[in-house]
Amino acid sequence: MRTVLDFSPLHRSSIGFDRVFDLLETAVRTPQPDNWPPFDSIKIGEDQYRITMALAGFSRDDLQIEVQNNLLTVSGERKTDHVGEVLHRGIANRPFTRRFELAEHMQVTRAELRDGLLTIDFKRELPEALKPRTIPIGGTEKAASETRLLQSRAA
Structure with a gap:
């Protein structure tokens, strides 16, 4: 008995998993x-x-x-x-x-x-390049001072 799997619903909601889907389809087709x-x-x-x-x-x-x-x-x-x-x-x-x-x-x-x-x-x-890394969040001090400067010029 052969089972046919339909991966199209997964293709609609995922990006970049083509290799995984190809592996699954190959595993189904390959004789044991x-x-x-x-x-x-x-x-x-x-x-x-x-x-x-x-x-x-x-x-x-x-x-x-x-x-x-x-x-x-x-x-x-x-x-x-x-x-x-x-x-x-x-x-x-x-x-x-x-x-x-x-x-x-x-x-x-x-x-x-x-x-x-x-x-x-x-x-x-x-x-x-693939290991997790922390991204520093910057610009809060500079952005706040620029916002105050723009507000004072507008007033």
């Missing part, structure tokens, strides 16, 4: 991938996040992590296989690609493979 490899997505701080993927049997050389245009792509393909006849295969051996859409200003700070778990850390780093 299989759930392999499993992963956890965790918020570990105010502006810090972590993805942990279970990748038993993969080495660092089997994996590739790439970020381009706010899209994180993690892919893997095992280059070596077991020597001998496999009687039962319970550990997944197939190649994979997982994609994660990143928010604006998200930076990958670390990637580590340990004990079959790939951990990727992120941090939101807002540029100084």
Whole structure:
């Protein structure tokens, strides 16, 4: 069953959210991938996040992590296989690609493979121009004296 979402009411009352609407529409149209490899997505701080993927049997050389245009792509393909006849295969051996859409200003700070778990850390780093700042309110003294001066000339 496919759900069709109509964002036109939101377009009428908001400005500059085109990218968010595009992401939502893409998510609705994109077929759901299989759930392999499993992963956890965790918020570990105010502006810090972590993805942990279970990748038993993969080495660092089997994996590739790439970020381009706010899209994180993690892919893997095992280059070596077991020597001998496999009687039962319970550990997944197939190649994979997982994609994660990143928010604006998200930076990958670390990637580590340990004990079959790939951990990727992120941090939101807002540029100084986008950080909140206080705007001083000036001109009250000058404006008041100019108003008095104009009033005295008019009288």
